[in-house]
Amino acid sequence: MFFASDNWAGAHPSIAAGLSAHTAGFSTAYGDGALDQTVYQRFSEIFEREVAVFFVATGTAANSLSLTAYNKPGGISFAHRESHIIEDECGAPEHFSGGSRLHAVDGPLGKIEPHNLDKAIGRFAGEVVHWGRPMAVSVTQSTEVGTIYGLDDIAAIAAIAKHHSVPLHMDGARFANALVALDTTPAEMTWKRGVDILSFGGTKNGCWCAEAIVLFDLDRAKELAFLRKRAAQLFSKSRFVAAQFEAYFKDGLWLDTARHANAMAARLAAAIEDSATAKLAWLPQANEVFAVIKKTEAEKLQAAGAAFYDWHRPHGFDGHIGEDELLYRFVTSFATTSEEVDRFGQLIAG
Amino acid sequence: MFFASDNWAGAHPSIAAGLSAHTAGFSTAYGDGALDQTVYQRFSEIFEREVAVFFVATGTAANSLSLTAYNKPGGISFAHRESHIIEDECGAPEHFSGGSRLHAVDGPLGKIEPHNLDKAIGRFAGEVVHWGRPMAVSVTQSTEVGTIYGLDDIAAIAAIAKHHSVPLHMDGARFANALVALDTTPAEMTWKRGVDILSFGGTKNGCWCAEAIVLFDLDRAKELAFLRKRAAQLFSKSRFVAAQFEAYFKDGLWLDTARHANAMAARLAAAIEDSATAKLAWLPQANEVFAVIKKTEAEKLQAAGAAFYDWHRPHGFDGHIGEDELLYRFVTSFATTSEEVDRFGQLIAG
Amino acid sequence: MFFASDNWAGAHPSIAAGLSAHTAGFSTAYGDGALDQTVYQRFSEIFEREVAVFFVATGTAANSLSLTAYNKPGGISFAHRESHIIEDECGAPEHFSGGSRLHAVDGPLGKIEPHNLDKAIGRFAGEVVHWGRPMAVSVTQSTEVGTIYGLDDIAAIAAIAKHHSVPLHMDGARFANALVALDTTPAEMTWKRGVDILSFGGTKNGCWCAEAIVLFDLDRAKELAFLRKRAAQLFSKSRFVAAQFEAYFKDGLWLDTARHANAMAARLAAAIEDSATAKLAWLPQANEVFAVIKKTEAEKLQAAGAAFYDWHRPHGFDGHIGEDELLYRFVTSFATTSEEVDRFGQLIAG
Amino acid sequence: MFFASDNWAGAHPSIAAGLSAHTAGFSTAYGDGALDQTVYQRFSEIFEREVAVFFVATGTAANSLSLTAYNKPGGISFAHRESHIIEDECGAPEHFSGGSRLHAVDGPLGKIEPHNLDKAIGRFAGEVVHWGRPMAVSVTQSTEVGTIYGLDDIAAIAAIAKHHSVPLHMDGARFANALVALDTTPAEMTWKRGVDILSFGGTKNGCWCAEAIVLFDLDRAKELAFLRKRAAQLFSKSRFVAAQFEAYFKDGLWLDTARHANAMAARLAAAIEDSATAKLAWLPQANEVFAVIKKTEAEKLQAAGAAFYDWHRPHGFDGHIGEDELLYRFVTSFATTSEEVDRFGQLIAG
Structure with missing residues (x-):
């Protein structure tokens, strides 16, 4: 993951x-x-x-x-x-x-x-x-x-x-x-x-x-x-x-790998939308997904083997980020597998 | 070559x-x-x-x-x-x-x-x-x-x-x-x-x-x-x-490749020393060989498939370079073969 | 002026x-x-x-x-x-x-x-x-x-x-x-x-x-x-x-010239406060005065011989600047005379 | 001086x-x-x-x-x-x-x-x-x-x-x-x-x-x-x-001051040519004069109130500079007086 x-x-x-x-x-x-x-x-x-x-x-x-x-x-x-x-x-x-x-x-x-x-x-x-x-x-x-x-x-x-x-x-x-x-x-x-x-x-x-x-x-x-x-x-x-x-x-390898990465991001976004733990910050259009998650939950996910970073930059996000929450970024690539995404989906399902 | x-x-x-x-x-x-x-x-x-x-x-x-x-x-x-x-x-x-x-x-x-x-x-x-x-x-x-x-x-x-x-x-x-x-x-x-x-x-x-x-x-x-x-x-x-x-x-791959390149340079230098066409400018110590060659001869060698450049820089060479001659540089590498060197040696033999 | x-x-x-x-x-x-x-x-x-x-x-x-x-x-x-x-x-x-x-x-x-x-x-x-x-x-x-x-x-x-x-x-x-x-x-x-x-x-x-x-x-x-x-x-x-x-x-010449410039700014600010034409943007503390003036009025002042620039920069001013107004800057110096300031004061008195 | x-x-x-x-x-x-x-x-x-x-x-x-x-x-x-x-x-x-x-x-x-x-x-x-x-x-x-x-x-x-x-x-x-x-x-x-x-x-x-x-x-x-x-x-x-x-x-002030400076350099050069102590390094054409002087003599001149520097740069001078000599530079300007130059001339006369 x-x-x-x-x-x-x-x-x-x-x-x-x-x-x-x-x-x-x-x-x-x-x-x-x-x-x-x-x-x-x-x-x-x-x-x-x-x-x-x-x-x-x-x-x-x-x-x-x-x-x-x-x-x-x-x-x-x-x-x-x-x-x-x-x-x-x-x-x-x-x-x-x-x-x-x-x-x-x-x-x-x-x-x-x-x-x-x-x-x-x-x-x-x-x-x-x-x-x-x-x-x-x-x-x-x-x-x-x-x-x-x-x-x-x-x-x-x-x-x-x-x-x-x-x-x-x-x-x-x-x-x-x-x-x-x-x-x-x-x-x-x-x-x-x-x-x-x-x-x-x-x-x-x-x-x-x-x-x-x-x-x-x-x-x-x-x-x-x-x-x-x-x-x-x-x-x-x-x-x-x-x-x-x-x-x-x-x-067209380059187009295939890009399509794959984007598809993995969409799959990940869908899992987040279905999740009780994470909220999709905005709709991904390419291969990056941003979600609002409680810090404690994020730490659990990371402990369970998911690698992702919090995104501390200024941003145009006008949604709510709670005191105990952060904005996190997830990036997919040609090498991301649907198995990985699904495994992560299960972790956040709740 | x-x-x-x-x-x-x-x-x-x-x-x-x-x-x-x-x-x-x-x-x-x-x-x-x-x-x-x-x-x-x-x-x-x-x-x-x-x-x-x-x-x-x-x-x-x-x-x-x-x-x-x-x-x-x-x-x-x-x-x-x-x-x-x-x-x-x-x-x-x-x-x-x-x-x-x-x-x-x-x-x-x-x-x-x-x-x-x-x-x-x-x-x-x-x-x-x-x-x-x-x-x-x-x-x-x-x-x-x-x-x-x-x-x-x-x-x-x-x-x-x-x-x-x-x-x-x-x-x-x-x-x-x-x-x-x-x-x-x-x-x-x-x-x-x-x-x-x-x-x-x-x-x-x-x-x-x-x-x-x-x-x-x-x-x-x-x-x-x-x-x-x-x-x-x-x-x-x-x-x-x-x-x-x-x-x-x-x-020790890196030492082997370097030794090979140096050996090829030495072999090339030896061929030049034996040559009627080219004169060794100075003794090579690593993988570069410099020789004085008549321009017309150099062009013939290049036409015969040898790739090398003339060296137009100031240098400490105090040997003689004739009006119709130039100083040329030959570089060997891990990929240089003794066959190549020997073929070149035959070309310059006379 | x-x-x-x-x-x-x-x-x-x-x-x-x-x-x-x-x-x-x-x-x-x-x-x-x-x-x-x-x-x-x-x-x-x-x-x-x-x-x-x-x-x-x-x-x-x-x-x-x-x-x-x-x-x-x-x-x-x-x-x-x-x-x-x-x-x-x-x-x-x-x-x-x-x-x-x-x-x-x-x-x-x-x-x-x-x-x-x-x-x-x-x-x-x-x-x-x-x-x-x-x-x-x-x-x-x-x-x-x-x-x-x-x-x-x-x-x-x-x-x-x-x-x-x-x-x-x-x-x-x-x-x-x-x-x-x-x-x-x-x-x-x-x-x-x-x-x-x-x-x-x-x-x-x-x-x-x-x-x-x-x-x-x-x-x-x-x-x-x-x-x-x-x-x-x-x-x-x-x-x-x-x-x-x-x-x-x-x-102490440098202190005298600075005091003079500041005093002239204060005098100018007072004239602006009394004016019907210009509004003081904020209280000057040194030798620069900022005022909100109608563009047409400002042009009249300039035509009458007053040299000053509009200040188009972002600024912390939270006062009101009307559609037909601009923020203008006035700078005084050791060379500013009270006569000049007073003459300007009369112009803006209304 | x-x-x-x-x-x-x-x-x-x-x-x-x-x-x-x-x-x-x-x-x-x-x-x-x-x-x-x-x-x-x-x-x-x-x-x-x-x-x-x-x-x-x-x-x-x-x-x-x-x-x-x-x-x-x-x-x-x-x-x-x-x-x-x-x-x-x-x-x-x-x-x-x-x-x-x-x-x-x-x-x-x-x-x-x-x-x-x-x-x-x-x-x-x-x-x-x-x-x-x-x-x-x-x-x-x-x-x-x-x-x-x-x-x-x-x-x-x-x-x-x-x-x-x-x-x-x-x-x-x-x-x-x-x-x-x-x-x-x-x-x-x-x-x-x-x-x-x-x-x-x-x-x-x-x-x-x-x-x-x-x-x-x-x-x-x-x-x-x-x-x-x-x-x-x-x-x-x-x-x-x-x-x-x-x-x-x-x-034409600028031309007058330059002519004066050049004239003072020429006067200085003449004094050096006549001197037993200093040798003119080359003929000055503007307002700088270069001379070869024994270090000990130069120090005496400096002690006597003449300010000038030795010139340690590479230069096109092909004249002889002895072991105990140096090349010195003298610069004249609009402010140089003929009295100064003449006083220096007397010092080096021998």
């Missing part, structure tokens, strides 16, 4: 096998090998247009470099208050960019509320040196709290970003989970709705270590290559990432 | 198998899992004392973070003119540290000449704000040109560093190749000779992606953990690196 | 004369001259203990270097949402420190509310690499909205900072205005209440360009010297600043 | 008077006041074309921001090995730019040798991410060792910079001294010879604190405004700098 995080899993067997298949042989290093090139091409196919792809080591690197690709002195990027770049990256986006700022925007359930965004950016309009100025907007899809921006939501935020002449970044650490939940295409969920640059995560969805920046704004590609190298994020044996992505995309 | 670089190879089969063996199961993320802990412990055993270990994505990251662990405003690090940190890292060490400087020190055959080092550091003595001040010394073992610092050489450089109150960093991207060439122990080649922090590379010697900072100066460990995270170098599924190192160290 | 800012004035005649008096002669440069030394000593006398003094070019530099003196990777400094470091410095504090973060804390009327501060810092307790960690607390005395922290307020905030093991910085761009308003001593308002480092501003209170960092935590002095030089904030002819401070402190 | 540095002097009486003349009155702050505008216009007249002018606090700031105006990841700026940016700025240029590199180029007597420059830049051609890439060339006029680039020298260096697609920066901390020595115009010595950005120093030549960046490449002006503010180099009461420059330019 490992619901602590989707990065507690190892790798999907097909990913591991795919990597092993490229063990032998020689290949140009630093992202210029034949397999790398094939995988870059695969990304362009998947996104239905030419894209520039940059493998990096972590999601934090993908996010930090994506914002830094649009760096400017006095720059301010706008993101949800609970976003990973604000809450969980130790100031990496600020550090990579030499001190640009992240400005928290509020909105219910992990999603930027467009009106708040417009107002927040608007305060920095006019290129006034004292205040600094807008540099980028970043959305997380799916969000940190397991919710999803609809295609129109993305378009609405992109329109505001464009209105203020800044690019739209998407943190897609859980891109696939949102994609299959919306039953849409990568193109529709990104550049066709105004996304300029994307952190495309494979690690949480079954890879060992496969993160990429997908850049739609090709004019920035040359500079981003230098930014990545300067950030020590250019792998020598880059093909070990390419091999994972090759397997990830093959026969 | 792939002699272009030791990172053109893939992974050693045992490394690939070791990684695959950990595909399944759940584990704490971000370097805190059981396997990570085991591997950290393994490092301490190998180095015969407690060390702090930080996995990172690239050798450039290991070097840049190692120096940044000793960062100070106005700081100047001293390294050989041909060192990787100066020549091949796109300013990453400077960037990571917010602008510290790398000062090139000369010395024959890729090795810092102690007298030059002492003089170079000495110019910045006295903590004068205008000049900046010494921050670290960095040596590369084995060097960029396939030579090796003897144990006494390291001790001599460490003594100068200590005299000037700065730490000694070792760039060990090819640590194992030097270790087996000297037939010594990791402890003897590092902290027992005054090394404070080490970039320990596994990638070039048979891993997919396994680089670690080994910190002997444990007081710096807490800060380095933040530096690494802020640099987006903390892997979530860190065990994919741990698994490689586990296999790397098992039954 | 120049109420736009206290830096619209020139220099107090005594400051200008004091500077002119040191025009001739030769002196060691870079802050080591005899006059500099005398002035440093004067600071120590004024603060009733040994302090380290660093002249810098701007208040932004004083603030940014003060925080950077306590820099750490993943560091987060806490300041009021409307503070100058957050609102008006173009990201300089973040940039100087290579990306540390400023965290906005709320509180009424420009002052940090201690409970909010404790809660805000508390969220980053535990040295968790993902979150970053507390680095400093900064208070502004007097605040951006013309209010003042009482001595107990400062002590309360210092206690929270100490509890969380971070230093307390005071942005004293308008230090003198607060000092005379509280009728206390520099020592009582700073280190005796737990302040570790102070931006001591002379420019707004009658100097041309005289800003200093006053460091109580002497162990940090050596590093701060390098930080200042690296930030290009070390004046060669440093005595031009020293000469201003010499005149500033002579015969 | 103060020959230690041209920043040991105070201010020229006309500069002090000019500043005093603007003591009273109110004016828009932050460089937007009427006097600032007038002085910007004056710069455009002096340079015979529209220029963008940015006042800053120090020459180090002018240099660091000038290079940072052309910042790029992996950027490398080329300057003479003895240049101020390399030798005396504590890494400020690197820090301001988040880690760009300064590459030392050699050349006799403080001047970049064009062939060396071309070769140095050429090594980084091709936009290879590993190596970094050229970002700017910087020349110092007059140089750190009192020599001067001829107009053709500047054009030759500019041509190399242009060939490699990088801008040319001129560090003009002693701009006026070179200008009058060459008997040319500001336009001829800068943009007409290919200079893109200039650090224009007034401090060493008679001001208290008057440094400006003069930008010929107007497209960069908007960004430079943000860079300056972020670097805490935007003065609030900016008119205190403007007032100095107004007086500096009035009736």
Whole structure:
């Protein structure tokens, strides 16, 4: 019953096998090998247009470099208050960019509320040196709290970003989970709705270590290559990432693993709804489930072998959390089994 | 006949198998899992004392973070003119540290000449704000040109560093190749000779992606953990690196692969010595061989399927390079076969 | 009727004369001259203990270097949402420190509310690499909205900072205005209440360009010297600043100019209270007055020769601002005359 | 006999008077006041074309921001090995730019040798991410060792910079001294010879604190405004700098003070040539004189009241310096008197 995080899993067997298949042989290093090139091409196919792809080591690197690709002195990027770049990256986006700022925007359930965004950016309009100025907007899809921006939501935020002449970044650490939940295409969920640059995560969805920046704004590609190298994020044996992505995309594996994770989350949510012990905080849309549980009950569950964390962040949850209760997060992944979920369901049944 | 670089190879089969063996199961993320802990412990055993270990994505990251662990405003690090940190890292060490400087020190055959080092550091003595001040010394073992610092050489450089109150960093991207060439122990080649922090590379010697900072100066460990995270170098599924190192160290695999690579280099050097076409530039001590060849001959060899690069850097070579000649570099690895070497030997025989 | 800012004035005649008096002669440069030394000593006398003094070019530099003196990777400094470091410095504090973060804390009327501060810092307790960690607390005395922290307020905030093991910085761009308003001593308002480092501003209170960092935590002095030089904030002819401070402190000039500015603000506030046109937003405690005025009326006043700005920032003001009204700021200085104030009073009398 | 540095002097009486003349009155702050505008216009007249002018606090700031105006990841700026940016700025240029590199180029007597420059830049051609890439060339006029680039020298260096697609920066901390020595115009010595950005120093030549960046490449002006503010180099009461420059330019004061300083250097050089004690190291062209003197003799001179420093830097001097001798630097300024020089001349006469 490992619901602590989707990065507690190892790798999907097909990913591991795919990597092993490229063990032998020689290949140009630093992202210029034949397999790398094939995988870059695969990304362009998947996104239905030419894209520039940059493998990096972590999601934090993908996010930090994506914002830094649009760096400017006095720059301010706008993101949800609970976003990973604000809450969980130790100031990496600020550090990579030499001190640009992240400005928290509020909105219910992990999603930027467009009106708040417009107002927040608007305060920095006019290129006034004292205040600094807008540099980028970043959305997380799916969000940190397991919710999803609809295609129109993305378009609405992109329109505001464009209105203020800044690019739209998407943190897609859980891109696939949102994609299959919306039953849409990568193109529709990104550049066709105004996304300029994307952190495309494979690690949480079954890879060992496969993160990429997908850049739609090709004019920035040359500079981003230098930014990545300067950030020590250019792998020598880059093909070990390419091999994972090759397997990830093959026969739609990435969509299958995401669908599975989402289904496990729905199953878990259903068990919670039926439970006497836990209350569903809000409806999960991807692979994260949030529930309000008495601390003493949660401790019992943990003692019984369930791994999950309390979620102490500010959040848009307007439901009631009692004095003796906490909000807890449960994350599912490709590796979560229905047996595990059901076992947990029995524990909380009451 | 792939002699272009030791990172053109893939992974050693045992490394690939070791990684695959950990595909399944759940584990704490971000370097805190059981396997990570085991591997950290393994490092301490190998180095015969407690060390702090930080996995990172690239050798450039290991070097840049190692120096940044000793960062100070106005700081100047001293390294050989041909060192990787100066020549091949796109300013990453400077960037990571917010602008510290790398000062090139000369010395024959890729090795810092102690007298030059002492003089170079000495110019910045006295903590004068205008000049900046010494921050670290960095040596590369084995060097960029396939030579090796003897144990006494390291001790001599460490003594100068200590005299000037700065730490000694070792760039060990090819640590194992030097270790087996000297037939010594990791402890003897590092902290027992005054090394404070080490970039320990596994990638070039048979891993997919396994680089670690080994910190002997444990007081710096807490800060380095933040530096690494802020640099987006903390892997979530860190065990994919741990698994490689586990296999790397098992039954001395890492020493075997290094010995093999060195032996192949020696075999290649012997072939070059016997050749009518190529002249050995200097005696290889690890897994890199440098030769002077006529450009037209080199092109023929490349056309015949040999991959290698010309080496256009400044170097301590005082031999003669004719108008129509160039200096070329050949790198061997765990994956180089004696058949390949012999085939190349026949090509250059005359 | 120049109420736009206290830096619209020139220099107090005594400051200008004091500077002119040191025009001739030769002196060691870079802050080591005899006059500099005398002035440093004067600071120590004024603060009733040994302090380290660093002249810098701007208040932004004083603030940014003060925080950077306590820099750490993943560091987060806490300041009021409307503070100058957050609102008006173009990201300089973040940039100087290579990306540390400023965290906005709320509180009424420009002052940090201690409970909010404790809660805000508390969220980053535990040295968790993902979150970053507390680095400093900064208070502004007097605040951006013309209010003042009482001595107990400062002590309360210092206690929270100490509890969380971070230093307390005071942005004293308008230090003198607060000092005379509280009728206390520099020592009582700073280190005796737990302040570790102070931006001591002379420019707004009658100097041309005289800003200093006053460091109580002497162990940090050596590093701060390098930080200042690296930030290009070390004046060669440093005595031009020293000469201003010499005149500033002579015969209590600085206290007189501050008292005058405060008195002019009180006179202006009284005129506003009596006015039919403008409503006092809150009671001024130093040299800034805020009033709610109809936009059309404000434009008339400006057309009649009064210079002042609308204040569009978030603020703790819970009074009513009508649809056709705005909040306006009026700043007085040593150079404000009672005639000016009275003339303005007549304009708004109704 | 103060020959230690041209920043040991105070201010020229006309500069002090000019500043005093603007003591009273109110004016828009932050460089937007009427006097600032007038002085910007004056710069455009002096340079015979529209220029963008940015006042800053120090020459180090002018240099660091000038290079940072052309910042790029992996950027490398080329300057003479003895240049101020390399030798005396504590890494400020690197820090301001988040880690760009300064590459030392050699050349006799403080001047970049064009062939060396071309070769140095050429090594980084091709936009290879590993190596970094050229970002700017910087020349110092007059140089750190009192020599001067001829107009053709500047054009030759500019041509190399242009060939490699990088801008040319001129560090003009002693701009006026070179200008009058060459008997040319500001336009001829800068943009007409290919200079893109200039650090224009007034401090060493008679001001208290008057440094400006003069930008010929107007497209960069908007960004430079943000860079300056972020670097805490935007003065609030900016008119205190403007007032100095107004007086500096009035009736050619700046040219007179520079001519005087140069004449005093020539007089000093003549005295040294006639001396039995000191040997002129090379012919001074501006306001710095270098001489080889026995240490014991130098100490006697210092004991007799002459202030000057030994010059311990690498230099292009190929003359003989004996075991018991050192190279010493003597700097003259607007404040040097012929009496002082003659008194020193008598001391060294023998």
